[in-house]
Amino acid sequence: MSINWFPGHMVKARREIEENIKLVDIVVMLLDARAPISCRNPELEKMVARKKVFLVLNKMDLADRNALRKHIASLRAEGFAVAAMDSISGKGKREVLQGISESYQSFADAMLQKGRRVRPARVMVVGVPNIGKSTFLNSLVGRKMAATGAKPGVTRGKQWLRVREDIEFMDTPGLMWPKVGSEEQGYKLALLDIVGDKAYSEYDVALYLVNWFIINQPAILADKFKLNDENMPAEQVMESIARHRGYLLKGGVPDMDKTCKLLLQDFRKGKLGPVSLD
Ligand SMILES: Nc1nc2c(ncn2[C@@H]2O[C@H](COP(=O)(O)OP(=O)(O)O)[C@@H](O)[C@H]2O)c(=O)[nH]1
Numbered sequence: 009m010s011i012n013w014f015p016g017h018m019v020k021a022r023r024e025i026e027e028n029i030k031l032v033d034i035v036v037m038l039l040d041a042r043a044p045i046s047c048r049n050p051e052l053e054k055m056v057a058r059k060k061v062f063l064v065l066n067k068m069d070l071a072d073r074n075a076l077r078k079h080i081a082s083l084r085a086e087g088f089a090v091a092a093m094d095s096i097s098g099k100g101k102r103e104v105l106q107g108i109s110e111s112y113q114s115f116a117d118a119m120l121q122k123g124r125r126v127r128p129a130r131v132m133v134v135g136v137p138n139i140g141k142s143t144f145l146n147s148l149v150g151r152k153m154a155a156t157g158a159k160p161g162v163t164r165g166k167q168w169l170r171v172r173e174d175i176e177f178m179d180t181p182g183l184m185w186p187k188v189g190s191e192e193q194g195y196k197l198a199l200l201d202i203v204g205d206k207a208y209s210e211y212d213v214a215l216y217l218v219n220w221f222i223i224n225q226p227a228i229l230a231d232k233f234k235l236n237d238e239n240m241p242a243e244q245v246m247e248s249i250a251r252h253r254g255y256l257l258k259g260g261v262p263d264m265d266k267t268c269k270l271l272l273q274d275f276r277k278g279k280l281g282p283v284s285l286d
Pocket residue numbers: 066067068069070093094095096097135136137138139140141142143144278
């Protein structure tokens with residue numbers, strides 16, 4: 009499968025991030041806790057390299073805990089400050105804010121040394137589509153405040169959303185397009201809804217997903233869709249799921265479109281259990 013993902017506004021997106029980054033002390037880069045390696049973007053990392061970067065592995069509620077712990081350890085070994093968060097429930101929020109505070113300490117110390125008053129840390133959120141930037145900001149700031157900043161008609165300039173006495177966030181997160189370096193990575197990014205659905209065939213991605221479960225967690229699909237044989241090939245698993253759900257076309261032909269949509273949706277909502285794709 010080839011992933012065709014080339015949003016037209018790439019140049020503008022890059023310029024916007026580069027401009028905005030100049031205004032902040034710390035960049036919070038969101039990654040998906042289910043595949044933190046696959047959703048890294050070397051180009052984005054290069055753009056923010058001169059800033060303090062704080063990694064937030066978002067959607068931790070959907071991720072396998074053990075794998076997540078290992079990812080956090082290896083990212084820390086790379087020198088990043090890292091925390092995990094569930095932006096919907098707000099779990100991990102305190103650790104994220106604490107981590108940002110700690111990352112800012114050296115700036116604060118430098119200001120004090122120059123006899124200057126310490127101002128709040130200025131932070132910008134960046135990440136690929138659907139990684140949870142808006143949800144994350146809303147969780148930290150509170151729904152109302154973030155919504156105000158996004159309203160048309162409100163000053164188009166930068167607004168700073170005070171999260172705590174010592175931390176403020178730029179209201180507009182930096183949107184970066186994903187880097188698709190290999191077919192494998194393309195499938196994962198499609199599964200995580202990071203590349204738009206026009207870029208891939210849902211059938212191919214659903215097939216990848218079913219194969220992934222067959223290899224990594226065969227009992228999950230068998231249990232959920234009452235398959236009587238765990239060892240069927242993926243195509244057959246998909247047909248069985250269609251029949252189990254009653255997704256049938258005229259003449260009893262399994263409705264693959266509908267089945268693929270169901271699988272992708274269930275996966276994305278975490279209904280197939282916590283996973284780690286990387
Ligand atoms: N389960 C779960 N879903 C999340 C989390 N953060 C965001 N989402 C969902 O991911 C989707 C994309 O979120 P959004 O904030 O719009 O992403 P953005 O494009 O980066 O601004 C939405 O359906 C959110 O509800 C999270 O921590 N856990």
